Amino acid sequence: MTEKNLLTEGRVLPVLMRFTVPFLIANIIQALYGAVDLAVIGWFCDPASVAAVSTGTQVTQIVTSLITGLTLGGTILVGKYTGMRDEKQTCKSIGTTLTVFAAFSVVLMILVIGLASPILTALQTPEEAFVLARQYVVTCGWGIPFICGYNAISAILRGYGDSQRPMLFIALACMLNIAGDLLLTGVFGWGVRGVAVATIAAQAVSMVCAIVYLNRGHFIFKFTVRNLRIDGARARELARVGIPISFQELMVRISFLYLTAVVNALGVDAASAVGVASKYDVFAMLPATSVASALAAFTAQNYGAQRPARVRTAVGAGLGFALAAAACFFLWAQLSPQSMIGLFTRDAATIAVGVPFFRACSFDYLMVTFVFCLNGYLNGRSKTLFTMFSCCFGALCVRIPLLYLVQTYRPDSLFLLGCVAPLVSGVMAVYTIAYTVRQFRLDLRPALC
Template identity: 70%
Template structure:
């Protein structure tokens, strides 16, 4: 009876489309909000108790560590999609093989990434044109955070597996624990112990370690479908190839997008410490404002994977429509705030008048991206759930490398002190991406309709 109940709770292929998407997405959104609090609280505490050089160091260091996070979350989303597909097909053994392969690969990747980050931290910061006043502090932040890559990999892999299995609630609880510990650690180590940037980084990796270990102990005690024992950590060659085929394109697109924003950071770092700090604050709001779209997109990947695995493509399409409506409505609240009172947004992180003055024009233009990416993320989430990750990879890489980076260079070269024009680049690129992604989906839907016979046995006609 208990087994049947668990299957019912994890099933995303039955019941009201809106209810299923909503109940699955809400814990996802809450978890992402909590996770975004990591960087936000780090910057808030540093802004309150340290100088502008520390603010710039943490904002630049966070951009670097987000490359690693993007790489990891892209690969783990591949696991979500495959676990969701096999769950929809009710192939329990395939689910177990996917989980074992995912966790083993990520353990190996964590070790490699840690070594690479420790070796190349200074070179990365030089490429980013990190201000001289912040260089040493930024290096400290990145190196300490790099020591926690194993915990980032572990937590994200476990959460992705659970979501593919139809469970978005427990990842939310694990990250909530981590966030509470992180906030407490920030105040204890920064305000109390006076460790500054190093204290923020130590609080981050310590809280992530506790979250990962707690998740493993809890799932073992609750007799999860996969038992966390050393003998179960094996790489199945077929599953490894499948994970690579689905996950690597997602990871690559995430990294390319992040690299394009790193280039933006390198450009604004050349404009001085106040501009760099203002853009760093804006990047924190990007995370929160885009959370509804990011969360719904990831939820759509799991919902779509399960429904296509179960042979129910129409449910997936209805979920996409519902997700788009919700994501755009939620993101518009941040857009309105940025248009009406950007100074209050910046003031939450820094009371320095020079940072606020530098940030106002940037916030007013870049905030249009909150709306544009809602369309891009949701459509990409749906396509990722169908394992069409090659298209989303090409689309995102084109947007980042062929559009965003060249346009940033062009604007900076001609209007180096105009943060308003620099801020307008992101929404312009996202808007263009939304148009050609929507066109691609419309073509796909039309082709699918032509392939489905109608009641008289003839192909459906327009």
């Protein structure tokens, strides 16, 4: 096992930053997928198409959340055995992760395609956008195996200590996606279907290129049919770590789908504005999500190597970096929300209704940073049951009731709807900080004996 893949050696801050920055770049590039789709639709199509892609994206994000939750389990598993320098178990973990995801992707694809209409109906998708939204969801559904494949390979590489190659693979996909969006929608006039086809085609090419490149290189694992097998012990470990993460992501997405349903009932302009805001949510929270994912791998390797002190230093450094980056987006949303919305749509009505929502929801950029970064550390420690209950409590017991109250008593106030997210994240941050401090103290006990 090569030393360059280990996160257990060297000064903590340089090692963490070298690992995190490619993570951040890759996540920025990946976020461009949805942003470019929505921007191209906004440039070449009507508000109904924007609302269709916005609502359809909420559905596809459920799929992505399920996938990334399980893949993070793969990252933690591979990271643990990489830190222990156990090459045999590392390879078994990789083979198990890939095989499980191959089967999971087929089941997920069938479910998404078959349930597209009932889901969009439950979301109260505006009538004029319903057919287009279904078109987007079904088309993206056919590409789920490629999404699973790319994310599984990237998760394995990151657990192994390599965040650079996933960045290169997603950069290729993003360039292809942008070119495909402009060609199929801007030139050929395919509209919503065009951006969906461009997205899945780009991910398919990226996945294939990743497999070919790694097989021709000196990676620890060869991507062959013979090596795609499930090891029972590693599968149980993957399930124990990955399923709680995946479930919590699902519950969070369901709570946001409820927000989508509430907003859709207010009309196309409100749906478009909140759809644009959701894109900025992704970008503003990218530093926190990138640090969280990096901390999960960093923590898994260093706990595998019995070096918990390095992890405490990494958590503090990562949290400070993520907060500073999130503050930039927060200030932009407070000072000039019109310019943020204007990058995605020129419709005056959409901009007008979106301004109060942007100013309110941008406080979440700061609050959620604490939750994401600390959850990344806890996931790396395999404390996924805590993060699952934490996120489910925030989503089901705080966010949905608050949204219901606003919908019942002030259904026309996008400002109050925007306040819900930062309130939820603030509550979650309090008890997550308390639990993290407790874990740090437990780490110190052997040293004090």
